[in-house]
């Protein structure tokens with residue numbers, strides 16, 4: 583599985599929507615790929631925080647701010 587495929591499947595993975603076969607391939611890739619692992623944890627945190635804020639759609643500018651903040655954190659944490 584390529585990084586691109588993994589990134590495309592991340593939302594399904596977090597929602598538990600992957601088949602057992604895909605899930606195994608996905609986790610195989612994550613286990614061996616630092617970039618995808620970092621991205622997955624970032625996405626998971628984003629979904630958690632956004633889910634807590636409101637049921638309403640997040641305004642695009644706030645979402646962009648959040649994503650930027652997470653990027654900064656993960657960059658700082660990955661050194």
Ligand SMILES: [Zn+2]
Nearest residue numbers: 585615617618
């Ligand atoms: Zn990867």
